[in-house]
Amino acid sequence: MPETRFEVDVDSEPDEQPGSNPFNRWHPDIPATVEADPGETMRLEALDWTGGQIRDNDNANEVRDVDLTQVHYLAGPVHINGAEPGDLLKVEFLDMGPLNERSEFGFAGTFSQQNGGGFLTDHFPRAAKSIWDLDGYTVSSRHVPDVRYQGKIHPGLAGCAPSQELLEEWNEREQELVDKHREDPESIHNHPTGEKEPPVANLPTSEGALMGEMDSEEAEKAAEEAARTVPPREHGGNHDIKDLSIGSTVYFPVYVDGGKFGVGDFHASQGDGEINFCGAIEMAAYIDLKFDLVKDGMDKHGIDHPIFEPGNRGPAFEDYVTFCGYSVTEDGDQHYIDPHVSYRRACLQAIDYLKKFGYTGQQALHILGTVPVEGRHSGVVDVPNACSTLALPKGAFDFDISPESFGNDKDRGDLSITDDPLT
Known part of the structure; x- marks a missing residue:
């Protein structure tokens, strides 16, 4: 087993870890806490993405x-x-x-729609909220009965630090997006039904920022411009790609000396799209990594975004029920060739289909967010409709979900759901 070089205590607050504290912002000046030579293998541990805010109970208010x-x-x-800068950092999972x-x-x-909402x-x-038991790589939930499968485990978030120039570029373009939306809400990305939508970008804020082991006075200043870890960007970041599982190799662009690689947001499993926002099975986890370098790799290979070679670890589903959607709300x-609408x-x-088997809409939503469903933009050429598909694996269920099995609609309970009125 590789040596653990970054260790966490799940019973301690994120900023009160017994060793080095984690970080939750991207900034070139956050100091490295671990050192590695090319070819070296090590183990890193990470808290769940919320830092322990959600616990093993039936209280959905924790999510709210x-x-x-x-x-x-x-x-x-x-x-x-x-x-x-200019190298590619090769990382093997x-x-x-x-x-x-x-x-x-x-x-x-x-x-909650009042706290970010979702797709x-x-x-x-x-x-x-649904709680999932982790039995090795197999997952099941008391809140979603009759679903049990081997998860597609992966880190949702990994990447290298941005340069100061790249950080400023991120902040400028995301601020422009927010300003554009504020001035003309009809101009970009409203939900198809016209309902209230989540914010279009998460701009820098020092509130809640944890800048690793950076000096407190320096950290406070840097946090005012440090990028949120919410989206993916050129350096990597929060891709939430379920296929970056065990055996995968990822090539990350290097923008600062040493790369300053970080990883976290681990998922025991996830469906394509992570459609219920906190859609994956979130968990605290370890990862064993091997680092190497491709010198001048960005120029040699024409790469300024990460590329990856997926591993073969994960469930071997063979049979699916597949659903189609088109660019009509x-x-x-x-809408015109809109894959966002068609995947919705x-x-x-798929949610309406699963309700025929006794699941509630919320349970069905969590099934699609956690079971490794296969989402595809299957056609973007035939005007005016894009065609998106979602393939739901039959093998994730303890019963047959084929259309010929309709009528298996026993009461399957429900999730823990807040019942307080929306304001």
Whole structure:
């Protein structure tokens, strides 16, 4: 087993870790806490993305009340000796898993429309929570009965630190997006139904910022411009790609000396799209990594974004029920080659289908967010409709979900859901 070079205590606050504190912002000046040579292998541990705000209970208010200024908590940064701007950092994901005996559960959540919402927030505006038991790589939930499968484990978030120039570019373009939306809300990305939507970007804020081991006075100033870890960007970041599982190799662009690699937001499993925002089975976890360098790799290979070679670890599903969606909203509004709308419709079709087997809409939403469903933009050429598909694996269920099995609609309970009125 590789040496653990970054260790966490799940019973301590993120900023009160017995060793080095994690970090939850991207900034070139956050100091590295771990050093690695090219070719070296090590183990890193990470808290769950909320830093322990959600616990193993039936209280959905914990999801409703999560402080989203704090997330995500990343292990590192790791300084790779010899890494220079323009290189590619090659990272092999050798192994990963839950922190056995310290934290053996995961959680999924539907976020309240008042706290960020999500992909289908207009249909599911209230917060909900499901707890998942982690038995090795196999997952099951008391809140979603008759679903048990081997998860597609992966880190949702990994990447290198941005340069100061890249950081300023991020902040400038995201500020422009927010300003544009504020001036003309009809100009960009409203939900198809016209309901209240989540913010279009998360701009820097010092509130909730944890800048690793940076000096407190310096950290306060840097946090005012440090980038949130919420989206993916050129350096990597929060891609939430379920196929970056055990055996994967990722090539990250290097923008600062040493790379300053960080990783976290681990998922025991996830469906394509992570459609209920906190859609994956979130957990505290370890990862075993091997680092190497491709000198001048960005120029040699024409790469300024990460690329990856997926591993083969994960469930071997063979049979699926597949749902189609097109660029027409639930209200009959025609859009032009809009895969966002078409994937929504495929997801809603699958939710309605699962309700025929006795699941509630919230349970079905959590199934699609956690089971490794296969989402595809299958056609973007035939005007006016894009065609998106969602393939739901039959093998994740303890019963047959084929259309010929309709009538298996026993009472399957429900999730923990807040019942307080929306304001």
